[in-house]
Amino acid sequence: MAVKGPNHQMRTRIRGLTVLFALIGFGLVGVRLLYMQVFNHDFYVQQATALQTRDTFITPNRGKIYDANMQVLAESAAVERITISPKAVVDEDKVKKGISAETQQQTLAQILSETLDVDYDTVMAKIQKTNSQYEIIAQKVDKDVSKELDEKLEAADCTGVYSEPDTKRYYQHGAFLSAVLGYVGSDNNGAYGLESEYNDELSGTAGRLVRVQNRQNRDIMPETQQYIPATDGNSLVLTIDSDIQNYLEKHLETALADNPEARDGVSGIVMNVKTGEVLAMANLPDFDPNDAYKLTSEKYINELKKNVAKILKEENVKVEIPDAWYTEGGLDNLPEAIHDNSDLVDALGSARVNILMKTWRNPVIADNYEPGSTFKLMTVSTAYDLGATHAE
Structure with a gap:
């Protein structure tokens, strides 16, 4: 018995339904595209920009602090800030070759922990934040350490690690004048002393580096980078004379050794009586502002x-x-x-x-300051000066 195929009328209907479904499908796609590209154009542009744009702040160099003879007491030097993009740590090509995502994460955590002297578990926790694109691993990293890290990462073929310019404050003479200078915190803002009092003048203005990157955190269009350089802070010149300050601190060391139980230590100040300029000021015990x-x-x-x-x-x-x-x-x-x-x-x-x-x-x-009996000398000398009393 012969099997009959679809007749001409059935073929026409099938073709018609196929064309109809195709028109409906393309129509729905067109409507969706119209909705996305016309009615919600600004929203999706913002979303895409947010996902692709990397905005990095560039830390300015903090202004120097000089003594009256223009000797540098405090200055900032260029260092690195080490960051990671957890999303870019795992290389899918390596996974296909049998190197699991967990193994890649562990290898990177080990290298970062050992080289930067940070806790392994802390680093691992940040690496596993796969929904994050930016995690800070270490700050104030010297350039030689950063170079060593780059070499280790290249040898292990690790991805997702980046370095950013940062600054570190150095106090050349350690605890010298520390009570006056104060120190800066990890955010490069003054926390105590002159560093805090003149923070706005010393801080400068941060710069920015705006880049467009793909999912692997590689620059899509390097020529579109926008670089706004940082403006370094103003410097500060003190009336402090380092030579006089040195003599004062040495004598205070002797005073503290003779009076170890002195409440709140010992303090001293040297002034120019004609101008009121402070030539030296110190307090012991003191601290090292490099490690406050x-x-x-x-x-x-x-x-x-x-x-x-x-x-x-x-x-x-x-x-x-x-x-x-x-x-x-x-x-x-x-x-x-x-x-x-x-x-x-x-x-x-x-x-x-x-x-x-x-x-x-x-x-x-x-x-x-309550001078007590020591102020009697001032009273007596004033009386002599005014002629209110005499030696006899």
């Missing part, structure tokens, strides 16, 4: 130990706090047994900060 959060004074370390012992007694906790915590601080330097006791950790941290603030504080300008 490190305690070096035995006087203050012993005071902190007494305060910590009191806190532990009140909390009825028997642990031994390592010496490294007293000098450097940080959760890593505390016994693991108390890491989960957030109230105790906070109390210990607050105790250490209180001691640090005493170290940073400049009592010469922060405290009222």
Whole structure:
């Protein structure tokens, strides 16, 4: 029995339905394109721009601080900020070759941790934020360390790591004049002393680097980069004479050695009596503004130990706090047994900060001075000068 195929009328209907469905499909696509490209054009342009644009701030060089003889007391140097784009860490081509995403992440975390001296778990947690495009791994990285990192990353064929220009503040003479100069925080803003008082003048204006990049964080059109250079901060010239300051600090060291229990240490100031210019100002114990959060004074370390012992007694906790915590601080330097006791950790941290603030504080300008009996000399000399009294 012969099988009959579709007749002419059925073929015509099939062709008609096919054309109809095609028209409907293309019509829907056209309507959708019209909706996206005409009615919602601005919205999708903003979305695409946000996904492709990388806007990097360029840190300006902070202004220098000079003494009266134009000797540099503080200046900033170019360093690097190391960042990652978690989305770009895993290379799909490597996955196809049998190198799993987890292995790639672990390799990168190990290299970053060892080279930059940062905690492995912290780095790994940032690498695994695959919805993020920007995570800071380390700041204030010296250029030689950054170069070493680049070599290791190239050798291991790691992706997703970037370096950005940053600045680091250097105080050439360490603790010299520290109570007056103060220091800057990790954000390059002044935290104490002249660094804080003249922060607006010293800071400068940040620059920007705007780039258009693809999913692999490679520049799509390098010629479209927009570079706005940073404007460095203004410099500051002090009335401080480093030679006089040096003599003052040496004599204060002797004074502190003779009076180790002096409340809040010892202080001194040298002024030009004719102009009121401050030629030298110092306070001991002092600190190194290059590492402002490190305690070096035995006087203050012993005071902190007494305060910590009191806190532990009140909390009825028997642990031994390592010496490294007293000098450097940080959760890593505390016994693991108390890491989960957030109230105790906070109390210990607050105790250490209180001691640090005493170290940073400049009592010469922060405290009222009550001269007491020493001021009688001024009273007597004034009386002689006015002729109100005589030697006989």
